[in-house]
Amino acid sequence: MNILISNDDGIYSPGLRALAGVASEFGQVRLVAPDVEQSAMSHAITILRPLHYSPVRVGGFEAYRVDGTPADCVALGAHLWGGIDLVLSGINLGLNLGHSIWHSGTVAAAKQAAFLDIKAVAFSSPYGGEVPDYGVYAPYIRQVIRLIAEDPDLPLLNVNFPEAPNGLYWTRQSVRHYDGQVVSGTDPLGRSHYWLAVRPVEEVEEGTDRWAIEQGGVSVTPLRLDLTDEVGLRRAGIALDK
Ligand code: MN
Numbered sequence: 166m167n168i169l170i171s172n173d174d175g176i177y178s179p180g181l182r183a184l185a186g187v188a189s190e191f192g193q194v195r196l197v198a199p200d201v202e203q204s205a206m207s208h209a210i211t212i213l214r215p216l217h218y219s220p221v222r223v224g225g226f227e228a229y230r231v232d233g234t235p236a237d238c239v240a241l242g243a244h245l246w247g248g249i250d251l252v253l254s255g256i257n258l259g260l261n262l263g264h265s266i267w268h269s270g271t272v273a274a275a276k277q278a279a280f281l282d283i284k285a286v287a288f289s290s291p292y293g294g295e296v297p298d299y300g301v302y303a304p305y306i307r308q309v310i311r312l313i314a315e316d317p318d319l320p321l322l323n324v325n326f327p328e329a330p331n332g333l334y335w336t337r338q339s340v341r342h343y344d345g346q347v348v349s350g351t352d353p354l355g356r357s358h359y360w361l362a363v364r365p366v367e368e369v370e371e372g373t374d375r376w377a378i379e380q381g382g383v384s385v386t387p388l389r390l391d392l393t394d395e396v397g398l399r400r401a402g403i404a405l406d407k
Contacts, residue, residue, distance in 0.1 A: 173270025
C-alpha cells in the first residue's frame, strides 16, 4: 500500500511523524507537507505562483516540504507519486470538530485526496501546548486504517482523539453551535487589534463528534463531498412544479 502523509501544522510537526510511524506498518509512506504552519487555511490552493517540492529529513521517512497549502501538498504529492492508495492527514495539534471541519487545513488535505478519488483520513488531537502522548492513539490509527482500506463505502473520514481514548465512536458532525469568536485587545503601542479565536461549546448533542470526545471516545465521522441541501432541493423542486 502506498500511503501519502500530509498535514497543516508543517513538515516538522511531531504529529506527522507519529502518524507516519504507524502508517509505515501498512506499506510505503511518503511525507509531503507545508514548509510552515498552514492551520485554518481550509481548502485554499495556490494558483498565482509556482510551488516548490524539496526533500527534507524527517525521522528516516521519505519527506518533502512544499511552499504551499495542505491541499497543494496532496495535489502535488499525488501528481508526483502515482498509485497512491491512501492519504492520511495529521495528526493535527488541535481538534477539528463541528464547524472547524470547514476551517481545517488538516481536513482539507484529506478532502483533496477525495477529489482525486483516493481514500483519506484526517486525524486530530487535543492540544494545550504540550505534545500529546501519541502512543495511546496508535491502536486506533491502525483500526481506522484497516477500516477504510477494507470498506469501499468509506472514502473520507474525520477522526478526533480525546486525551485518553476508551473506544471508537461513529459520529455525525455537530452543527448546532459555532465556537468561533472575535476577541479584541490592545497592543503595546495602544492600537486596537482583533483575534479570531474559539470559545468552549457547553451544549453537545448525543451522537455528534463533540459528544464522543466528551465521552472519552475516538470520534470517527464519515464525510462526503456533496454539499447539496437535499431537503431544500426537494422543496424547491416542489415549488417549481406548482
Ligand atoms: Mn493545524
